[in-house]
Amino acid sequence: MRPGSLPPPRHAHSSHNQPTYPTLTGSLMSHEVQQVLLRRIPPQLPAVAHGFHRFQIKDRCYPAVTALAEGSVQGRLLCGLTEKETKLFDLFEEEDYSRQVIQVATEEPFEGEAHMYLWVSGDAGLYGEWKYDEHFVPNLAGFVEMCKEFMLEDEVLELGLEEPEEGQ
Template sequence: MGSSIPQAAMHNVFVYGSLLADDVVRVLLHRVPRSSPAVLRDFHRFSIKGRVYPAILPIEAKEVVGKVLLDITPFELEILDYFEDDEYERKTVDVYLMDTSEKMQVDTYVWCNKSDPNLYGEWDFEEWKRLHKEDFIKMSMGFMEELQLPESKPRVATYESFYQQKDDRTSMA
């Protein structure tokens, strides 16, 4: 089964937050690409006050464990760019694959606001899966539905309206 997209046009993307969950990736890309566990050195993964997803920033002697999504098409990268919105900047970084220790150049999404007072601590994927994954999948489905519309909203707006509706529902209960 050959792909019509030349291999050189494909991207490898290091993910470290909600995109570690195959279910979220499947909603956004309509498939789960091959992936490989990887470490990004000299970065730290923060929690963000008021958000359920993390941010990474360069910090010496720290590391972020995540995975590399392999062979992402230019169209899929556009979806990820839109999903990450303008809070993140796509950058090229070096990661180390955990199974081979091979160094690989990949794209990843780095938090734009380097002095953001809302960043704290360390984000925990296991806790996110337990507490937030189901809602995040629903929000991501809403994002993809919005994306089909001519006047689609950026992800932050979708995120805020989704969680606002959820808060309204819970306060009425």
């Protein structure tokens, strides 16, 4: 599909039983962050979401992804997440982001819905283009520590995430 020809994103809370696949386009692309949050690194496919742009946010190391007809954002489509893991990502992204159903292009076909966390906190402080290696990687160690603290919050502990089985 050409950029600009996409239907508007839908809220990701669909009523049918299709598998859902988060499309990660920011700090959650980091395997180190995935390991802390999920206690594993799930299978993933490279994915491109046309019709979006990844902005820098003033004084933050993670991006804001918003709709932009001429844009495209590369990320990763995560496969095999449990409902609890998806809820964990929802908690992690808090009120600044909304998980939306989107269309993505992947090299390998998949069945289900692709979701992406879109920025919903206005455009104040957004500028330029966020680049993973330039804006996030230098801040990775501190971000991983923040993720470890997040995993100790009551709301997260109440999810009852289980330790992964051997080999995951």
